[in-house]
Amino acid sequence: MEEIRSKDNPRVQLYMKLASQKKARAQEGKFVLEGFKLLQEAVLSGIEVEAAYLTRESLESGREELEALSGVRQAFLVSGAAAGRLAQSRSPQGVYAVCKIPESRFAVNPAGKYIGLWGLQDPGNVGTVIRTADALGMDGVVLSEGSCDLYSLKVLRAAMGSAFRLPVLVTPMEAFLRESGLTSFASVVDTSAPSILDTRFPPGCILLIGNEGNGLSDEQVSKCTHRVTIPMKGRAESFNAAMAATIFIWEMARGMD
Amino acid sequence: MEEIRSKDNPRVQLYMKLASQKKARAQEGKFVLEGFKLLQEAVLSGIEVEAAYLTRESLESGREELEALSGVRQAFLVSGAAAGRLAQSRSPQGVYAVCKIPESRFAVNPAGKYIGLWGLQDPGNVGTVIRTADALGMDGVVLSEGSCDLYSLKVLRAAMGSAFRLPVLVTPMEAFLRESGLTSFASVVDTSAPSILDTRFPPGCILLIGNEGNGLSDEQVSKCTHRVTIPMKGRAESFNAAMAATIFIWEMARGMD
Numbered sequence: 001m002e003e004i005r006s007k008d009n010p011r012v013q014l015y016m017k018l019a020s021q022k023k024a025r026a027q028e029g030k031f032v033l034e035g036f037k038l039l040q041e042a043v044l045s046g047i048e049v050e051a052a053y054l055t056r057e058s059l060e061s062g063r064e065e066l067e068a069l070s071g072v073r074q075a076f077l078v079s080g081a082a083a084g085r086l087a088q089s090r091s092p093q094g095v096y097a098v099c100k101i102p103e104s105r106f107a108v109n110p111a112g113k114y115i116g117l118w119g120l121q122d123p124g125n126v127g128t129v130i131r132t133a134d135a136l137g138m139d140g141v142v143l144s145e146g147s148c149d150l151y152s153l154k155v156l157r158a159a160m161g162s163a164f165r166l167p168v169l170v171t172p173m174e175a176f177l178r179e180s181g182l183t184s185f186a187s188v189v190d191t192s193a194p195s196i197l198d199t200r201f202p203p204g205c206i207l208l209i210g211n212e213g214n215g216l217s218d219e220q221v222s223k224c225t226h227r228v229t230i231p232m233k234g235r236a237e238s239f240n241a242a243m244a245a246t247i248f249i250w251e252m253a254r255g256m257d
Numbered sequence: 258m259e260e261i262r263s264k265d266n267p268r269v270q271l272y273m274k275l276a277s278q279k280k281a282r283a284q285e286g287k288f289v290l291e292g293f294k295l296l297q298e299a300v301l302s303g304i305e306v307e308a309a310y311l312t313r314e315s316l317e318s319g320r321e322e323l324e325a326l327s328g329v330r331q332a333f334l335v336s337g338a339a340a341g342r343l344a345q346s347r348s349p350q351g352v353y354a355v356c357k358i359p360e361s362r363f364a365v366n367p368a369g370k371y372i373g374l375w376g377l378q379d380p381g382n383v384g385t386v387i388r389t390a391d392a393l394g395m396d397g398v399v400l401s402e403g404s405c406d407l408y409s410l411k412v413l414r415a416a417m418g419s420a421f422r423l424p425v426l427v428t429p430m431e432a433f434l435r436e437s438g439l440t441s442f443a444s445v446v447d448t449s450a451p452s453i454l455d456t457r458f459p460p461g462c463i464l465l466i467g468n469e470g471n472g473l474s475d476e477q478v479s480k481c482t483h484r485v486t487i488p489m490k491g492r493a494e495s496f497n498a499a500m501a502a503t504i505f506i507w508e509m510a511r512g513m514d
Contacts, residue, residue: 124381128497128499128500131493131496131497131500132493132496132497132500134492134493135489135490135493135495135496136489136490137489137490158497160493160494161493162492162493165492165493197511232392232393232394233392233393233394233510235391235419235422236388236389236391236392236417236418236419236422237417238392239388239389239392240385240388240389240415242385242499242500243385243388243389243499243500243503246500246503246504247503247504247507250504250507253490254454
């Protein structure tokens with residue numbers, strides 16, 4: 001296995017660019033990931049792994065996830081400065097990969113249930129919502145173009161592999177709402193809006209969650225068919241965006257039984 | 258208003274120590290907070306604010322939250338290196354305060370509903386659960402002694418003031434479960450455990466959430482009266498701890514109607 005030691009190696013340079021720049025990911029059509037589990041999830045989900053970079057320690061770890069490496073085109077040993085440069089997480093496992101961004105498998109099921117994230121900026125929130133939507137059997141997530149990048153390492157990490165499994169579409173939200181034929185529900189913080197407890201989510205619907213700081217704007221709400229709110233009993237003024245999404249996903253999933 | 262310019266000023270030094278060290282907070286019985294909103298929430302909740310540090314820009318901002326300053330014992334102007342040192346957040350507002358840790362207002366209501374966090378390590382998760390528990394009208398949160406510190410800035414920020422409003426108890430969890438008289442439910446990832454959909458949460462109960470990485474250990478589960486699980490429909494293996502807590506809180510709150 002070829003060994004890479006220098007942080008100036010072009011492969012290390014490319015990795016760093018893909019890790020830090022959304023624009024580079026779009027241009028190259030590639031993204032990076034880190035960690036045993038995420039690499040395994042990528043391979044199992046049919047993601048094309050172009051190159052894997054592994055420290056000697058990771059190779060000698062005996063972790064069963066390494067079996068996934070049989071699906072990897074090229075693997076390199078990394079050491080010294082090169083390995084130090086690749087590590088982005090707080091407790092790096094010495095496993096890094098460059099992957100091809102797959103074509104989105106997203107397709108509108110006229111009887112499906114979807115979550116739409118409109119302008120979310122926190123990668124942890126976006127990843128967590130994708131994970132929850134996957135766990136509760138939603139048909140997909142629609143991510144507005146102004147939201148944070150699906151293929152950022154932080155989103156992928158928070159999604160724990162669900163970003164590879166669940167169909168996700170990145171698209172201008174307004175056009176999607178107009179053309180998809182789905183019934184849309186705008187989640188709002190407004191006691192005069194219909195309560196989630198009185199709402200039935202019909203087959204073929206999408207629930208929209210707005211930006212962390214401001215929620216959905218009036219204009220965004222006006223593009224949706226319905227409004228819906230979560231009644232609050234305590235004194236907190238609102239929910240964290242991911243928490244609100246979780247409650248909506250849970251209620252939508254329950255309606256599917 | 259007295260002005261503090263040097264980062265070596267003892268008040269700045271104390272602030273830094275309280276901001277970074279749990280031990281210092283315990284010894285001094287004080288914590289720090291940052292931002293207009295959090296300062297306002299603290300004052301409105303009866304937290305004793307010993308000293309506030311404000312940049313000229315924040316004072317001239319005309320923000321209505323500054324009215325809360327009338328409840329503050331001492332206020333100082335900070336500038337230059339001192340102001341730079343105090344800022345812990347990514348977009349600092351120039352508002353900092355040292356507060357007294359209040360006595361916990363937590364008391365067991367024999368008909369109440371509680372959330373127990375047993376060994377949670379992520380301050381964002383702990384803060385978010387406290388915020389959600391507040392918003393949905395839980396009676397309190399019990400935080401195990403091994404969890405991350407309630408008065409860390411990251412917990413307070415994620416809780417958005419709910420850490421001041423909702424009664425929170427920090428205590429050894431096992432003894433609490435034994436002595437509180439509450440019916441306890443261990444949340445587990447185990448398809449053989451009773452589903453949350455078939456569970457009624459009785460008055461006087463507490464739902465336990467385990468560590469982010471491992472969930473509740475078998476030993477922790479054995480200290481609880483019941484087990485309960487969230488059925489998963491998709492392919493994700495588990496929920497984020499805060500997401501699981503949100504679903505449980507939502508279902509417990511619904512049972513209170």
